[in-house]
Amino acid sequence: MKLVIFAGPPTCGKTTVIRQVIKRIIVKNLKPSFVKIDVLYADEDEAINKEFGIPAKKIYSGELCPDHCNVVVLDEVVEWAEQKGSDYLFVETAGLCLRCSPYVEKSLGIVVLEATSGMNLPRKIGPMLTLADISVITKIDLISQAEREVFRYRVLEAAKSITIVESNALYGIGIDPIVKKILKTEDVEFPMFLRGNPPVGTCTICVGKKEIGAKNHFGVLRTMEKELFYIGE
Amino acid sequence: MYINMDIIKITLIGGQGKDGSKENVDRFDLKMGDIVSIVGPTGCGKTTLINDIELFANRNTPSERQILINNEPVPENFTFDPSKHPIALISQHTNFLSDLPVGEFLTIHAKVRGSTEIGNVVNETIEFANKLTGEAIIKETAMTELSGGQTRSLLIADAVVIGNSPIILLDEIENAGIHKTKALELLKQYEKIFVFVTHDPSIALLSDFRIIMKAGAMQKIITTNAEERLASDELRKMDDILIHFRTLIRAGEVISESVLKESFETQTQ
Numbered sequence: 001m002k003l004v005i006f007a008g009p010p011t012c013g014k015t016t017v018i019r020q021v022i023k024r025i026i027v028k029n030l031k032p033s034f035v036k037i038d039v040l041y042a043d044e045d046e047a048i049n050k051e052f053g054i055p056a057k058k059i060y061s062g063e064l065c066p067d068h069c070n071v072v073v074l075d076e077v078v079e080w081a082e083q084k085g086s087d088y089l090f091v092e093t094a095g096l097c098l099r100c101s102p103y104v105e106k107s108l109g110i111v112v113l114e115a116t117s118g119m120n121l122p123r124k125i126g127p128m129l130t131l132a133d134i135s136v137i138t139k140i141d142l143i144s145q146a147e148r149e150v151f152r153y154r155v156l157e158a159a160k161s162i163t164i165v166e167s168n169a170l171y172g173i174g175i176d177p178i179v180k181k182i183l184k185t186e187d188v189e190f191p192m193f194l195r196g197n198p199p200v201g202t203c204t205i206c207v208g209k210k211e212i213g214a215k216n217h218f219g220v221l222r223t224m225e226k227e228l229f230y231i232g233e
Numbered sequence: 234m235y236i237n238m239d240i241i242k243i244t245l246i247g248g249q250g251k252d253g254s255k256e257n258v259d260r261f262d263l264k265m266g267d268i269v270s271i272v273g274p275t276g277c278g279k280t281t282l283i284n285d286i287e288l289f290a291n292r293n294t295p296s297e298r299q300i301l302i303n304n305e306p307v308p309e310n311f312t313f314d315p316s317k318h319p320i321a322l323i324s325q326h327t328n329f330l331s332d333l334p335v336g337e338f339l340t341i342h343a344k345v346r347g348s349t350e351i352g353n354v355v356n357e358t359i360e361f362a363n364k365l366t367g368e369a370i371i372k373e374t375a376m377t378e379l380s381g382g383q384t385r386s387l388l389i390a391d392a393v394v395i396g397n398s399p400i401i402l403l404d405e406i407e408n409a410g411i412h413k414t415k416a417l418e419l420l421k422q423y424e425k426i427f428v429f430v431t432h433d434p435s436i437a438l439l440s441d442f443r444i445i446m447k448a449g450a451m452q453k454i455i456t457t458n459a460e461e462r463l464a465s466d467e468l469r470k471m472d473d474i475l476i477h478f479r480t481l482i483r484a485g486e487v488i489s490e491s492v493l494k495e496s497f498e499t500q501t502q
Contacts, residue, residue: 116330118330118331119331119341141322141324141326141327142326142327142328143327143328143329143330144323144327144328144329144330144388144391145321145322145323145327145388145391145392145396145398146329146338146339146342146388146391146392146395146396147329147330147331149318149342149345149346149396150341150342150345152318153345166288168284171281171284171295172294172295173284173288173294174288176293177293
């Protein structure tokens, strides 16, 4: 199974991009599944399940930082998708503080950025952009050519080898190059590791343990089904 | 990998309309210096067509069209050098979001475009924009404080001068409070491909040819002939009359019968 992780600030158009991607994956007779990790509210799983009839699920991080939640539940999420017989698992993360990066090795990392967030955004978000494989720039029809060019330039300045895809996702424009990359992604493998280190902090994830799965961490944790619990002294 | 090439012409190869049937127009070339209009009723696919050009569609958009540059398709995972991006698109929704002063903003864009004489191109851009708009743009004004007409004018000037893009796509700019016939005259001096999506008969007739759209498909291409050129001169006079009345009304004049008569006489001479 191949794992594709989507990150990006709220309302940047991640779900719209994913919808268009799923549409094209299904046409190829491949089986995708979808998981949304969000903080307090999400209904994309129900919408996507209804629209495409594919396995879809949401996980609320609640009190936990959503990127930390991603780290401690992703192994179970991958197992769940494999049990469902999926060829592709699309994980959409909330990525709120912009200092983390949810991508793991042997997966495809896609950051979705909206052109309307201002020319300085690529300089502000760090590893969510720099560790991604593809940067999808959405809502390109709304801003001036000049700002678009500065935006694109600054994305490349922050992440030299990233693939930029400019997309007007509502109309399905610019989606095919993303699908091509997704098809070429290598299979996900256990044990999974984060690509980058989260910012300095006090929990096991924050201090630099990159192993995926609650069993590899202590402190305040959760699993896919079980609410927050504590393991430690 | 950056693509870096001099564009001599682009070729549009027809795909399909909204109902999946083949387009009437098979293939046509746009060469440097061409001005072309795309016309047709609302919802007929004009904007989709310029989006296809903008993305160098390679049979990978819903219309299945293909765009060739100098007879070659553009590779899938292409990246243009950001300082030499060949296409500028100015749409009816396009806006400036930056609140930087005009001069500072244009300087950033000129730097990204690798300009060597930044001060000069910035001034040239503002001068060009001021020829298109009624109210002069001042370098120190914040971008977000510009009026609708000033914004459109600056968008065009920036794409032409700083961007120096060989292909410029303009989506329904006629409603933006700029002097459109003047704009076309100015633009003709630059050896570029200009594509106008328009409902305006003057712009359509001032173009070298026009693409007629219907139900998402290119129906036919009409080259502007000598007779139509004459018609466009007449339309321009009508435009001038309208602009004249706009000036009078803006100045608080009352339009009496004698003013009406006089205006028609002076403007149609």
